[in-house]
Amino acid sequence: MSATETVETGAADGPTIQIENLNKWYGSFHVLRDINLDVAQGERIVICGPSGSGKSTLIRCINRLEEHQEGKIIVDGVRLTNDLKQIDAVRREVGMVFQSFNLFPHLTVLENCTLAPIWVRKTPKAEAEATAMEYLERVKIPEQAEKFPGQLSGGQQQRVAIARSLCMRPKIMLFDEPTSALDPEMIKEVLDVMVDLADTGMTMLVVTHEMGFASQVANRVIFMDAGQIVEQNTPDEFFNNPQSERTKLFLSQILSH
Amino acid sequence: MNQPFFRRHDEMLAERPPPAATVGVLGWMRANLFSGWANTALTLIALYILWLAIPSLVEWAFIDAQLSGTDRFACTGEGACWAWLDQRFGQFLYGFYPSEETWRINIAFVLLFPALAPWLVENMPGERWLRWFSIIYPFLAAWLLVGDWFGVLEGVTTNNLGGFTLNLTVGLAGIVLSLPAGILLALGRQSRLPLIRWFSIIFIESVRGVPLITLLFVSNIILPIFLPPDFALDAVIRVIVMVTAFASAYMAEVIRGGLQAIPKGQYEAAAAMGLGYWQSMRLIILPQALKISIPGIVNTFIGLFKDTTLVIVIGLFDILGIANAMVSNPDWLGLSSETYVFVALFFFSVCFSMSRYSLHLERKLDTDRR
Numbered sequence: 001m002s003a004t005e006t007v008e009t010g011a012a013d014g015p016t017i018q019i020e021n022l023n024k025w026y027g028s029f030h031v032l033r034d035i036n037l038d039v040a041q042g043e044r045i046v047i048c049g050p051s052g053s054g055k056s057t058l059i060r061c062i063n064r065l066e067e068h069q070e071g072k073i074i075v076d077g078v079r080l081t082n083d084l085k086q087i088d089a090v091r092r093e094v095g096m097v098f099q100s101f102n103l104f105p106h107l108t109v110l111e112n113c114t115l116a117p118i119w120v121r122k123t124p125k126a127e128a129e130a131t132a133m134e135y136l137e138r139v140k141i142p143e144q145a146e147k148f149p150g151q152l153s154g155g156q157q158q159r160v161a162i163a164r165s166l167c168m169r170p171k172i173m174l175f176d177e178p179t180s181a182l183d184p185e186m187i188k189e190v191l192d193v194m195v196d197l198a199d200t201g202m203t204m205l206v207v208t209h210e211m212g213f214a215s216q217v218a219n220r221v222i223f224m225d226a227g228q229i230v231e232q233n234t235p236d237e238f239f240n241n242p243q244s245e246r247t248k249l250f251l252s253q254i255l256s257h
Numbered sequence: 258m259n260q261p262f263f264r265r266h267d268e269m270l271a272e273r274p275p276p277a278a279t280v281g282v283l284g285w286m287r288a289n290l291f292s293g294w295a296n297t298a299l300t301l302i303a304l305y306i307l308w309l310a311i312p313s314l315v316e317w318a319f320i321d322a323q324l325s326g327t328d329r330f331a332c333t334g335e336g337a338c339w340a341w342l343d344q345r346f347g348q349f350l351y352g353f354y355p356s357e358e359t360w361r362i363n364i365a366f367v368l369l370f371p372a373l374a375p376w377l378v379e380n381m382p383g384e385r386w387l388r389w390f391s392i393i394y395p396f397l398a399a400w401l402l403v404g405d406w407f408g409v410l411e412g413v414t415t416n417n418l419g420g421f422t423l424n425l426t427v428g429l430a431g432i433v434l435s436l437p438a439g440i441l442l443a444l445g446r447q448s449r450l451p452l453i454r455w456f457s458i459i460f461i462e463s464v465r466g467v468p469l470i471t472l473l474f475v476s477n478i479i480l481p482i483f484l485p486p487d488f489a490l491d492a493v494i495r496v497i498v499m500v501t502a503f504a505s506a507y508m509a510e511v512i513r514g515g516l517q518a519i520p521k522g523q524y525e526a527a528a529a530m531g532l533g534y535w536q537s538m539r540l541i542i543l544p545q546a547l548k549i550s551i552p553g554i555v556n557t558f559i560g561l562f563k564d565t566t567l568v569i570v571i572g573l574f575d576i577l578g579i580a581n582a583m584v585s586n587p588d589w590l591g592l593s594s595e596t597y598v599f600v601a602l603f604f605f606s607v608c609f610s611m612s613r614y615s616l617h618l619e620r621k622l623d624t625d626r627r
Binding site for chain 1: 520522523525526528529530531532533536540541544545548622624
């Protein structure tokens with residue numbers, strides 16, 4: 001349907017992220033095996049799979065938090081190599097939200113949000129603060145700006161983390177299990193923010209087990225197992241008509257309760 | 258039992274203060290001094306010991322004490338003899354510094370406070386200017402203490418530096434230099450570059466592995482052998498270099514402990530936002546690592562400050578050296594208790610201040626749990 005069309009037209013425009021024959025090992029453990037993946041501008045991809053399947057490792061390769069040994073990754077026209085300048089150029093354009101938030105505990109919420117714009121983008125302080133307040137408004141916690149992360153709930157912290165990434169005005173956002181460390185009543189507030197973000201046309205790669213989010217927001221769902229992409233499809237097809245046995249088993253396990 | 262129940266708004270219970278025996282002085286005493294028979298027994302034993310010790314100490318130090326006199330024969334021997342204070346106090350403070358020039362030390366000491374203020378006090382008025390002053394202060398102080406630049410002052414040789422002035426000079430210089438040196442060594446030890454890593458490891462392990470006295474001897478006897486003959490490095494500078502090297506090796510390990518306590522996620526978050534190595538160290542990692550390391554850092558500072566007494570092995574007379582000299586002087590023979598108590602008070606007041614300040618700093622920086 002529309003999602004598959006997006007994939008095709010996106011590929012025609014030249015994908016924002018282009019991954020070719022990606023292989024990675026931890027020691028002798030082959031964690032990513034021959035991954036090929038193109039992501040179009042504005043595409044929203046949910047990656048799921050059992051733990052240890054390499055899904056976090058895959059998105060961490062995209063901003064070079066993990067080094068790959070074989071294959072090609074091109075992000076926003078920049079090829080990732082050992083060249084630190086290239087890596088920094090990619091990281092400026094790619095925001096990342098972590099499972100454990102990773103806010104800076106010694107800085108206030110506002111300082112967390114303005115730090116990278118001021119030091120990396122060289123934005124004047126007043127402007128950075130205005131932008132930060134704008135995004136804190138969008139994640140619905142402007143009143144917490146002067147507090148420290150330790151004073152916030154988990155859901156609030158994760159929303160700050162999202163705002164912090166957005167303050168860099170990234171072209172691509174990576175989410176590494178953003179709701180896995182949250183209490184159930186806080187998951188929704190974070191997902192709501194992510195749905196809002198998706199509506200703005202942001203390119204998003206989300207590792208998550210929130211299948212409701214996947215079917216509501218994703219253009220494409222990717223299922224990984226044992227370091228490989230086993231199946232990818234539109235959410236509709238993926239959930240209602242899974243092709244591989246592994247996918248069926250996985251879905252039956254996570255949707256059974 | 259479980260009757261349906263509701264409380265009308267006007268029946269809601271008002272707030273009331275906690276029971277009197279759990280708050281205030283009484284509550285504190287109950288919680289801290291008399292919370293159970295073992296604690297009560299310890300409190301009573303401690304009170305008994307204090308009751309025995311304090312009156313006799315006060316009697317010795319003040320009531321029976323002899324305050325004036327020109328030599329030890331003025332002392333009655335019943336209480337402490339402080340008669341030497343009057344005659345020797347200057348030497349304890351200034352060593353053998355020319356007595357008509359001691360105003361220079363006094364000025365340097367007074368200027369120390371505005372130099373330290375912007376680093377120790379938050380939101381100091383005129384902070385920016387004071388920081389500039391802090392940067393020039395070491396040079397200003399050096400000039401005041403020994404300099405004759407432009408012939409304004411008479412030069413004083415560093416051999417004349419002594420007493421508490423010497424302890425403060427070496428101690429402060431060591432403290433100010435060993436912290437940045439320790440930070441660099443700690444980062445160096447974790448560096449990916451083998452050359453830097455190996456240099457740091459070798460430096461830390463070899464300097465930490467020998468006594469400070471050995472280092473001071475080395476600086477005094479062995480170093481001049483390797484240096485060109487007319488290149489005589491000043492004794493006080495040699496001491497400062499060695500004390501700094503010694504303390505920075507300890508400091509590096511203390512800070513490395515702090516660095517290892519920072520979760521990997523902090524490095525990753527900083528990297529993911531595009532911060533470079535030095536930026537993420539300066540803005541993200543070190544502020545947190547140093548905060549965790551405050552107790553260890555201050556511990557090292559205190560150790561360093563007390564180690565300044567070791568300068569005696571290379572012939573400099575710090576406050577302890579002056580005390581030793583006086584105790585063995587025939588005029589004042591046998592007054593070791595008074596002298597060493599006096600010296601101990603000097604060190605204690607400085608070290609205790611550092612300790613209290615570090616507690617204050619820890620509380621101020623504690624953003625996790627407030």
